[in-house]
Amino acid sequence: MSTFRIQEFAKLAGVTVRALHHYDRLKLLSPAHRSERGYRLYCHEDLGRLERVLALRYLGLSLREIAALLNASVGHSAEPLTVTLARQRAALGERRDGLDRVLRAIEHAQRRAQDVAETEGAEPEWLLYQTILKEIQMQEATDWTEKYYSPKAVEALRERLAAMTPEQWVKIGDQWKALFADLQSALDREVPPDSAEARTLVARWMRLGDEFTLGDPEIAEGWRRLHDDQSHWPDDERAERLRASMPKPEYWSFFHQAIQACLRHG
Amino acid sequence: MSTFRIQEFAKLAGVTVRALHHYDRLKLLSPAHRSERGYRLYCHEDLGRLERVLALRYLGLSLREIAALLNASVGHSAEPLTVTLARQRAALGERRDGLDRVLRAIEHAQRRAQDVAETEGAEPEWLLYQTILKEIQMQEATDWTEKYYSPKAVEALRERLAAMTPEQWVKIGDQWKALFADLQSALDREVPPDSAEARTLVARWMRLGDEFTLGDPEIAEGWRRLHDDQSHWPDDERAERLRASMPKPEYWSFFHQAIQACLRHG
DNA sequence: CTTGACCCTGCCCTTACGTCAGGGTCAAAG
DNA sequence: CTTTGACCCTGACGTAAGGGCAGGGTCAAG
Incomplete structure (x- = not known):
């Protein structure tokens, strides 16, 4: 040999x-x-x-x-080759779908960049970032979360997401984050729930809620179900991020206290 | 703040x-x-x-x-974001296409596995390996190599590849590799080109060549052009592998010497 | 006897963090 | 006043699949 x-x-x-x-x-x-x-x-x-x-x-x-x-x-002998093949196929398929989503996001951003360049001449780069961020949010929000919404609500949500411009979408996200930050700050400073500051926070919260649900009670209901069932969320990374974008329990209780105080005081 | x-x-x-x-x-x-x-x-x-x-x-x-x-x-300032976007889009597109090819290879192998299981009951795993290896070879052989072949030859090659079963394809590859190994061994042992062993090696070489070109002179010509132009091949990894699957210059010269000796001796 | 082409092992480098380990800070509770 | 638990810090090591280099040995040819 x-x-x-x-x-x-x-x-x-x-x-x-x-x-x-x-x-x-x-x-x-x-x-x-x-x-x-x-x-x-x-x-x-x-x-x-x-x-x-x-x-x-x-x-x-x-x-x-x-x-x-x-x-x-x-x-x-461990696992037969055919089983490995099937598993690997599934895994690669997911990776390809992920790449597809990223590619769509890039194409979307490129189109927007071109539109903006044609109409205004300048190129505000933050628009591109917003477009991409919107895409990330959309991807993170879908999947298993849908089962909390009624079919009609899912439909309505999809339409809403498709109809909103990225600026609107990102702006809403930013406003929620800003609200959470201010709520946190209020809690840290022990602002009393019956103060004027608390009232303005409640007002912002309710306005933002309306902006998200647009008055659709099905969406609001689904979102509440989604929120209340956190203990059953998968132990996932996406779940973790969604959890981060939810108001914390302290925020809810502050919110309720403030509303009740407001009702009492007339 | x-x-x-x-x-x-x-x-x-x-x-x-x-x-x-x-x-x-x-x-x-x-x-x-x-x-x-x-x-x-x-x-x-x-x-x-x-x-x-x-x-x-x-x-x-x-x-x-x-x-x-x-x-x-x-x-x-370095590169504008839009340029980065375009480059990244191209890179991700290539990665996705690569994943697509791998996925097709897996599906192909799975179909073959099922066929074999239905007809024979047993599952010879090496068939799966062969299917995958064929896919690798096909992918490596395409691209820039096509420019060495005439359009008609490219067409013929595609048909040939599609028509051959994986077994045939892998078998041919193995036979080439075995031939190279034996040629190397003959060179190492300084087997004289006019010996009987040299003659059988030449015969194997020519038979394999016919099996690849199937007598199509356009394919043979393109392959020769591809081989002779190695100095202009891209400095690529695929090129390196293709180079490895080509007979080395020593093999060629041994081949020629053996043929000439054979002609002289009648 | 040297040169050049090989061969060996072992160690550090890469990405984008995760996972301790050891030690400090801080507020509430005993 | 001290303890406890929840934070925070830095630094070191590990990951997958090798690439690159260093230091040193082997081998055939000139």
Whole structure:
């Protein structure tokens, strides 16, 4: 049997010498023999294994997964290849969809940039950022949250999102954040709920709420359900962000106290 | 102005505390102030900058690129945002296309696996590997190499690739590799070009050549042009692999010597 | 005997953070 | 006054898949 030194073998398979070193150290592909001086000597059979490695690497599997798969055939077999294939297909499909969304966001921003450049000449870059941010928010807000809204509300929400310009959307988001910041500040300073400041905060809150729901009770109801069911939200990153964009319980209680104080005082 | 400690700020923006530490160390987003005990204190303005950072991160820019963009506005301006947008769009588009190719390869392999399972019951996994390897080869062989082939040859090649089963394709690749290995071995052992062994190697070479070109002189011509123009190949990774799948100059010269010896000896 | 082309191992570098570890700060509660 | 718990800091190490370099050994040819 003819053997190959590492460089020849690397060229034969189209990989680098360094990668072969790496695979050897990971025990993913060790050469059939070593020369008496320690040189790696690969044989033809090693080429077959390497090609299997490269095939799986092409599919985006990690070297650890590849090792598990290839070593499974000799002994304690793990997962059949077909299952891995299906899982990887799903994962890659999600990644592609994510890329698609980002691409759509870029295209959207580019169109807006062009419009603005044509009409005004100047290029306010913040418009681009707003466009992208809107896209992020939309993506984060969808998915599993929909199950809290009635079908009619989902429909209405979609229409609303599509109809709003990014400026409006981002402005609303900013206003909520500013409101939360001011509420936090009020809580920190222990502003009493029956003060004038508290009343203005309540007024802002209610105005913003109307701006979001636009008076649609179905949307308001869905949002309330979504908010109240936080304990059942998935333990997800998106959930975490959504949680951050929700008023905290302290804010709610301050809000209620302020309203009641307002009612009492006439 | 109200300020936020790091955790509040992180929740407000939907990122982790550690990420904010990271951005601070990279001087990508440093808080407006520090408390006298060293606590980071973020202000409302920082939130705007952070949101720009997150928008660009969503587009897949590296933090280094983001820093360059955001710091460019204050001082030595670099590249306008629109240019970055266009470049990133192209890059992401390529990545998505790559994912699409991988997904198609997986689907292809899955279909084959199902066919085989239905007809034979058993599941020879190497068939799946072969399917994937074929896909890799096809992808690597396309692109810029086409310009060496005449349009008719390109057409013929496409048809041929589509018509061949993966087994055939992979088998041919393996046979070439085995041939190269044996040629290398013959060269190492200084097998004379007029020996019987050399003659069988030449015969294998010619048979394989016929199997690839299937007698189409346009394909053979294009392949020769492709081979002879290696000095002008792009300095690409794909080119490197293709180079590895080409017979080396020594092989060619051995091949010629053997043929001439064969002609002389009758 | 030297030169040049190989080969080896081991260590540090990359991205965008996560994960401790060790130690300081601060407000409320005992 | 001290403790407790919730914060905060910095710094070091780890991640995936190798790239790059350094220091040193091997081997064939000139």
